Amino acid sequence: MKIYYVYILKCSDNTYYTGITSNLEKRFMEHQSAKYKDSYTYSRRPLQLAFYAEFTNPEIAISTEKQIKKWSKAKKEALINNAFDKLPNLAKKRFNHK
Known part of the structure; x- marks a missing residue:
């Protein structure tokens, strides 16, 4: 049975990148080694597997x-x-009242 991973990387600029893969270790190394120059994570290394x-x-x-x-x-x-x-409360919309 094949396993698929949904993952979140914490970038060096404190942003998050969410992705999906069937080989988490390989995909993380691709992000970390800047394999894809056009990717979101390319200029935001080093990365941390957060989830x-x-x-x-x-x-x-x-x-x-x-x-x-x-x-x-x-x-x-x-x-x-x-x-x-905390997830349900964070899902609620916030409206600015003027």
């Missing part, structure tokens, strides 16, 4: 990656820090 989750269903892995990419930095950090109880 990953394993999936056996590629469709669920892809939808999870897309969902996390839309999240705020605060929500990604709650996931990274296993603060799952």
Whole structure:
């Protein structure tokens, strides 16, 4: 059974990159070694693997990656820090009242 990984990298500029792969170690080394010059992480090295989750269903892995990419930095950090109880509140929209 093939395993798919959704992962979050913490970049040197304190931003996050979310991706998906079937070989986490190889993909992390590609990011870290700047294999792809046009990638988001190229100029943001060194990188740290902050989070990953394993999936056996590629469709669920892809939808999870897309969902996390839309999240705020605060929500990604709650996931990274296993603060799952904070996720619902961080999902709520904030409106500026004038």
